[in-house]
Amino acid sequence: MARADTLARARELDRPELAYLVRFPAADGMTDMELTWAELARDTEWVTERLREHGLAAGQRALLTTSGFEGFWGHAVIGALRTLKVTYGIAEAMGWDHRRTSVFHRELAPHAVIGLSAETLEGLAGGADIGELFRPTSVVLARPAAVPLLRGAGVPAALISAVGPALALECPERVGAHVNAAEWRVGERDGQLSVAAGEGRVSLLPETPLGIPGRVITGRCACGSENPRVLLAEANWPSSSRS
Amino acid sequence: MVGDRDTGDRYFEPQVETMPREQLRARQEERILELVEYAYGNSAFYRELWDAHGAHPRDIRSLDDFRARVPFITKDMVRAYRARTGDPFGGLLCVPVEELTSVSSSSGTTGDPEFFPEIWQDAPPLVTAQVRDLWELGLRPGDRVLSPPGTFRNLMDPGYQALGAVVIEVDTWIGRMHEVVEALRTYRPAYLQMMYPQMVELEHLAEKTDLKEAFSSLKGASCAGQPLSRKMRERIRDDWGIDVYEYTSAADTGTAWECREHDGFHLWEDTVFAECVEVDEHGGWYDAPEGDLGELVATDLDNRAAPLIRYRSEDLVRLSRDTCGCGRTHARMWVAGRRGDETLVHGRSVVLRDVWQAVEDQPETVAGVFQIVRDRREVDELRLRVGYDPALTGDVDALAGRLSEAVRERTGVKPVLDMRTEEDLLRTMTSVAKFPRVVKS
Numbered sequence: 001m002a003r004a005d006t007l008a009r010a011r012e013l014d015r016p017e018l019a020y021l022v023r024f025p026a027a028d029g030m031t032d033m034e035l036t037w038a039e040l041a042r043d044t045e046w047v048t049e050r051l052r053e054h055g056l057a058a059g060q061r062a063l064l065t066t067s068g069f070e071g072f073w074g075h076a077v078i079g080a081l082r083t084l085k086v087t088y089g090i091a092e093a094m095g096w097d098h099r100r101t102s103v104f105h106r107e108l109a110p111h112a113v114i115g116l117s118a119e120t121l122e123g124l125a126g127g128a129d130i131g132e133l134f135r136p137t138s139v140v141l142a143r144p145a146a147v148p149l150l151r152g153a154g155v156p157a158a159l160i161s162a163v164g165p166a167l168a169l170e171c172p173e174r175v176g177a178h179v180n181a182a183e184w185r186v187g188e189r190d191g192q193l194s195v196a197a198g199e200g201r202v203s204l205l206p207e208t209p210l211g212i213p214g215r216v217i218t219g220r221c222a223c224g225s226e227n228p229r230v231l232l233a234e235a236n237w238p239s240s241s242r243s
Numbered sequence: 244m245v246g247d248r249d250t251g252d253r254y255f256e257p258q259v260e261t262m263p264r265e266q267l268r269a270r271q272e273e274r275i276l277e278l279v280e281y282a283y284g285n286s287a288f289y290r291e292l293w294d295a296h297g298a299h300p301r302d303i304r305s306l307d308d309f310r311a312r313v314p315f316i317t318k319d320m321v322r323a324y325r326a327r328t329g330d331p332f333g334g335l336l337c338v339p340v341e342e343l344t345s346v347s348s349s350s351g352t353t354g355d356p357e358f359f360p361e362i363w364q365d366a367p368p369l370v371t372a373q374v375r376d377l378w379e380l381g382l383r384p385g386d387r388v389l390s391p392p393g394t395f396r397n398l399m400d401p402g403y404q405a406l407g408a409v410v411i412e413v414d415t416w417i418g419r420m421h422e423v424v425e426a427l428r429t430y431r432p433a434y435l436q437m438m439y440p441q442m443v444e445l446e447h448l449a450e451k452t453d454l455k456e457a458f459s460s461l462k463g464a465s466c467a468g469q470p471l472s473r474k475m476r477e478r479i480r481d482d483w484g485i486d487v488y489e490y491t492s493a494a495d496t497g498t499a500w501e502c503r504e505h506d507g508f509h510l511w512e513d514t515v516f517a518e519c520v521e522v523d524e525h526g527g528w529y530d531a532p533e534g535d536l537g538e539l540v541a542t543d544l545d546n547r548a549a550p551l552i553r554y555r556s557e558d559l560v561r562l563s564r565d566t567c568g569c570g571r572t573h574a575r576m577w578v579a580g581r582r583g584d585e586t587l588v589h590g591r592s593v594v595l596r597d598v599w600q601a602v603e604d605q606p607e608t609v610a611g612v613f614q615i616v617r618d619r620r621e622v623d624e625l626r627l628r629v630g631y632d633p634a635l636t637g638d639v640d641a642l643a644g645r646l647s648e649a650v651r652e653r654t655g656v657k658p659v660l661d662m663r664t665e666e667d668l669l670r671t672m673t674s675v676a677k678f679p680r681v682v683k684s
Binding site: 001003005006007010011013015019024032058067070071078082087090099100104108 | 405
């Protein structure tokens with residue numbers, strides 16, 4: 001097959017260890033760090049376990065809404081869905097593409113919707129009741145600003161969010177989004193989150209204030225994880241949690 | 244790295260890309276005979292359609308049989324099947340849904356998006372078929388690329404990364420071009436995917452930014468979604484110093500890119516069997532003579548999920564199977580437009596190209612942001628929505644007067660103009676790639 005042959009040829013190339021150069025907004029402006037293939041593989045493994053906790057399994061369908069510049073976590077989510085043998089549909093996270101999200105949701109009846117944005121919800125709200133639309137969906141992982149909108153409409157959404165170069169993902173307990181402690185150190189100062197690379201990361205990232213209002217909870221989660229959890233003000237924590 | 248462009252490794256898969264045409268045709272025939280069996284056995288849509296036309300795989304033993312017996316399909320036929328049966332894949336699916344890796348879709352600018360079911364390993368199908376084109380552009384392992392503004396038909400990064408490129412995550416969507424320029428200066432990427440709205444925005448930045456310096460690390464940039472006008476292309480190439488590679492859809496089977504010769508779009512004919520035909524209103528058809536305009540009809544040769552077979556694209560193209568100056572033997576096409584884009588105003592034909600030229604000739608609307616507004620092909624008045632650059636426009640009414648006259652000179656029809664700022668008009672886009680030139684409202 002033609003594409004398989006192309007990729008076989010590509011596998012013969014000397015490829016660098018780097019997969020991405022991740023740029024992210026920090027309190028002092030844009031900053032960047034490298035993401036290697038080995039790190040991406042570990043991130044994918046971590047996301048796989050988080051999605052498994054949400055009940056995602058072979059034969060199900062998911063809808064991922066993301067943007068072209070979010071590959072550093074989108075790649076890991078896609079890798080996780082592939083590992084779990086979950087077929088995924090993909091739409092833009094930008095508001096103008098809400099119709100595609102609507103059609104995917106209607107036609108594919110996904111078990112999970114991942115990455116829903118407030119802009120998408122705003123677009124969808126013009127023609128549908130958000131609660132009616134997403135309450136039947138087993139797993140809704142939404143971006144910070146979308147979480148209160150969904151929970152307010154009776155959808156028990158969990159949070160998915162980039163925290164600088166790291167990914168934070170809420171477990172089904174929905175008491176803060178977990179960050180992989182094996183890879184990252186998250187902290188808070190004056191009500192704002194910071195992130196630093198763990199020792200295993202190739203790219204050194206010292207403690208970097210992110211300018212994201214929020215808190216960090218340490219200690220064991222009811223799901224059994226010891227990973228720290230971030231509570232983002234934008235996700236309206238804690239007033240609408242576990243509602 | 245620029246030196247790579249002049250070495251002997253121009254072809255990523257030389258044996259395939261320069262394959263003699265008779266071998267290519269033999270390979271296509273072999274693949275099509277397998278495909279016909281496979282599709283008939285696994286796709287409800289094709290089985291129903293071919294049975295109705297008396298086309299059975301047992302009777303198809305050659306490429307000529309295939310062309311003589313297998314009927315064309317259209318987007319509307321698939322939509323009708325979808326509406327009738329409730330099957331979101333329009334009956335095209337040849338595998339159980341569980342076997343699919345992903346489902347991408349068209350942008351849905353003209354109706355509900357059509358799904359493209361996908362099965363893949365290292366990288367999604369659309370971007371995988373671009374690997375040879377990116378290699379031709381000069382992309383090599385270790386090069387950096389800026390992330391594209393949208394996910395198009397699935398995440399594009401794995402395709403770039405298959406070539407060993409490192410993806411730099413930068414939001415390159417509308418309103419971010421100053422950040423893109425900053426990123427270009429900081430990271431010195433070799434490749435960038437551009438879209439029409441970005442170029443309009445860059446045009447504004449060009450006044451106060453040395454874009455030639457900013458873009459100087461690029462080996463090339465690609466541009467898709469709609470054809471570049473002559474003026475825009477010259478601006479990008481001559482003023483900004485970018486070797487720009489346009490690409491277009493290969494009738495939804497993949498994409499077709501320009502090579503460094505910039506003389507037509509190469510179809511990868513090991514992935515698509517392309518026909519250029521004239522179809523009459525009764526369904527009769529004949530091959531458009533080589534070099535004449537015809538409709539591109541495509542058959543997927545490398546898609547076991549949901550192959551398109553004799554799919555009428557509605558794209559009007561010229562097709563040539565002559566060997567290109569680059570040495571590749573795969574056919575090239577030149578796109579003239581979409582069937583149905585021509586507007587008849589009181590019986591007088593108005594084509595996009597003429598309107599475009601008139602719009603571009605005004606300094607305030609040089610970016611060519613315009614749409615023809617019509618609810619049917621034959622209309623009583625030519626309604627145009629045109630975007631202008633407010634920074635360059637002192638008197639909108641005066642601009643409208645000049646523009647109206649320029650359009651009348653080019654088309655013979657005096658238009659009814661709806662003047663908007665470029666930004667307002669571009670923000671009506673409902674696709675990351677396509678700015679629709681003909682809209683209903």
